[in-house]
Amino acid sequence: MRQNLGDANLDYQENGSFELFSLEDDLFQTCSDKLSYVNQLLQPIFKEDVFSVTNNSFGFKNIKEQYVFNQFEGQINTGKMMATLLQLVHTLGVKIVNNVEVKDCVSFENGAEITLKDGFRFRTAKVLITTNGFASQFLEEDVKPARAQVLITKPIQNLHIKGTFHFDEGYYYFRNIDNRILFGGGRNLDFKAEETTIMETSALIQEKLEALLQSTILPNTTFEIDHRWTGIMGVGKQKKAIVKEVSPNVYCGVRLGGMGVAIGSLVGKELAELVL
Ligand SMILES: Cc1cc2nc3c(=O)[nH]c(=O)nc-3n(C[C@H](O)[C@H](O)[C@H](O)COP(=O)(O)OP(=O)(O)OC[C@H]3O[C@@H](n4cnc5c(N)ncnc54)[C@H](O)[C@@H]3O)c2cc1C
Numbered sequence: 001m002r003q004n005l006g007d008a009n010l011d012y013q014e015n016g017s018f019e020l021f022s023l024e025d026d027l028f029q030t031c032s033d034k035l036s037y038v039n040q041l042l043q044p045i046f047k048e049d050v051f052s053v054t055n056n057s058f059g060f061k062n063i064k065e066q067y068v069f070n071q072f073e074g075q076i077n078t079g080k081m082m083a084t085l086l087q088l089v090h091t092l093g094v095k096i097v098n099n100v101e102v103k104d105c106v107s108f109e110n111g112a113e114i115t116l117k118d119g120f121r122f123r124t125a126k127v128l129i130t131t132n133g134f135a136s137q138f139l140e141e142d143v144k145p146a147r148a149q150v151l152i153t154k155p156i157q158n159l160h161i162k163g164t165f166h167f168d169e170g171y172y173y174f175r176n177i178d179n180r181i182l183f184g185g186g187r188n189l190d191f192k193a194e195e196t197t198i199m200e201t202s203a204l205i206q207e208k209l210e211a212l213l214q215s216t217i218l219p220n221t222t223f224e225i226d227h228r229w230t231g232i233m234g235v236g237k238q239k240k241a242i243v244k245e246v247s248p249n250v251y252c253g254v255r256l257g258g259m260g261v262a263i264g265s266l267v268g269k270e271l272a273e274l275v276l
Pocket of ligand 1: 131
């Protein structure tokens with residue numbers, strides 16, 4: 001993605017990431033015990049230690065004083081990323097048709113037939129299914145929707161938090177966007193209810209996000225919530241994308257496991273190579 005779109009167009013910043021740990025369990029010990037083993041595994045790729053233990057310097061409360069730091073993790077502006085990607089593909093002559101729902105896809109020996117929601121049908125040589133969390137509509141593969149709920153604060157004066165942060169085994173994540181905090185997660189509060197493609201927030205999760213923002217992330221700061229929204233991830237038993245031919249002339253690149261910003265470009269490339 002960085003090669004295709006350019007760091008400036010992504011507003012790419014390598015501020016690192018921090019894994020925060022609860023006071024209530026032993027997860028910090030379990031993770032720090034494995035640090036040198038994981039660093040050793042990653043040494044051939046990064047040539048340096050990826051993870052280290054550092055001290056809480058952001059004023060977070062109700063967490064362990066130490067956390068695990070990843071010096072290489074970066075953050076981007078996904079709005080700028082999408083705008084740049086769309087501009088690029090338009091210049092390459094790709095036609096994008098929005099707000100058209102596919103109802104069915106049937107494979108033939110020398111092509112496939114698509115049926116749209118309004119009943120319109122057309123034939124095409126190849127179909128690539130990339131609807132990720134929505135893909136069970138067309139596929140038998142192991143991929144389920146996982147809704148992720150998010151909120152963002154209004155701008156906060158003198159915000160000192162910079163970087164990306166995770167806690168509770170990655171079920172919560174937050175980052176600064178300029179002088180705001182974007183905070184999401186909490187799917188583990190009710191896995192079953194969040195296994196959905198319905199784009200609605202729930203009181204259970206939004207209230208928990210707000211409470212954690214107040215108690216842990218911004219304990220000494222007055223803030224207001226500006227927006228709340230949801231998105232749908234595609235998950236399964238394995239944290240590995242499914243890139244394969246599912247029937248003659250029909251292919252899929254799905255189950256991006258909540259990592260599609262990071263790995264989507266590579267999955268797209270692999271899928272294109274498979275089709276070509
Ligand atoms: C809140 C949140 C935070 C995330 N944070 C990160 C992160 O920090 N890092 C990271 O790497 N990833 C992150 N992800 C995951 C990442 O956003 C996804 O993995 C990525 O968007 C997947 O891209 P995709 O194009 O495969 O699928 P999507 O972006 O889900 O696109 C699928 C598209 O298919 C359309 N569609 C569905 N059904 C049909 C149909 N029948 N007919 C026509 N169109 C259809 C949908 O409307 C949608 O536009 C996050 C996701 C969420 C929701």
